[in-house]
Amino acid sequence: MADDDSAQLWKLNQRLLTRVMNAAEPQLAALGIETKEFFVLDEVDTCRYPAELAAKLMLPKASITTYLRNLVAAGLVRREIDEGDLRRHRLATTPRGREVLERALAALAGEFTTMMSRLDAHERAEFRRTLLKLLDTGSDVEGDRRGP
Amino acid sequence: MADDDSAQLWKLNQRLLTRVMNAAEPQLAALGIETKEFFVLDEVDTCRYPAELAAKLMLPKASITTYLRNLVAAGLVRREIDEGDLRRHRLATTPRGREVLERALAALAGEFTTMMSRLDAHERAEFRRTLLKLLDTGSDVEGDRRGP
DNA sequence: GCGCACTAGTTCGGTTTGGAACTAGTTCAG
DNA sequence: CTGAACTAGTTCCAAACCGAACTAGTGCGC
DSSP: OOOOHHHHHHHHHHHHHHHHHHHHHHHHHTTTTOOOHHHHHHTTTTTOHHHHHHHHOOOHHHHHHHHHHHHHHHHHHOOOOETTTTTTTEEEEOOOHHHHHHHHHHHHHHHHHHTTTTHHHHHHHHHHHHOOOOOOOGGGGGOOOOOO | OHHEEEEEEHHHHHHHHHHHHHHHHHHHHHHTTTTTHHHHHTTTTTTSSHHHHHHTTTOOOHHHHHHHHHHHTSSSSSEEEEETTTEEEEEEEHHHHHHHHHOOOOHHHHHHHHTTTTSOOHHHHHHHHHHHHHHOGGTTTTSOOOOO
């Protein structure tokens, strides 16, 4: 019910995300990565293949290719041949990649935490539960659609 | 506390937004507007001037110019001279603009509500309260930084 | 009533993005 | 074995984006 309500919520949420994103950006730049690249780097160890990254991050394959190119050029990620399926590129973070990721997360943590510290532990837990509920189930249509 | 926690939350939220955005897009396209243009159209009556829109939506001025150009070309928004300050363009939605906006909101409401209906009234209220809390106060650094 | 510092909005042009076409590898039916 | 129908990842290039330079208008101090 209350359609305007939902729309309003969406806009609020949108604005929140944008704000945190903007705050985080310069910090990541200092580490030599773009925000988008950070997302990729952050998922490389979970999603071992470009196609998986594309699905998880809801970004087009072409964009993943671009961000990976940069990460590889920067020596943060390695592409290796996947023995089981020669079409695929198995991905792995390099030690340097792990280090940069760690620092990036630490830097971001500052921003996140600053923002999130307005909530007490209970509220934060509740917020997370709500987000998970919203994201759950059927909606995993995934695909080649654009994301962040 | 729990930095990973915050980061995790942020990612979840990011994903949620992306998903709704993607679901909404074709509906708006059917009405002849882009998602970004919708945001602008939606705020025109609140933010009567391009500069205000840029601040509110956290988008660069150049982008606002572009989206407005399209909206004006589509006959949804009018630019008029502001008597008080001739540098400014007073904006107004046309009747057609109002109609399209209404339909767009209705279309979006479907998506929003589908997503939000997983929450009961209480949860939704709580969620809103949390978002508002997160967005409140000092963070209004605003500026010419990029947004949605 | 002029110069200077300022703000509103647009234009310009380099960068980023991502849809579509492509190449390489797989799988399976005949 | 082929070869047709797939999937993984890349390349290509047109469109979208947006920082910076610009033009037009304001308003203050002198």
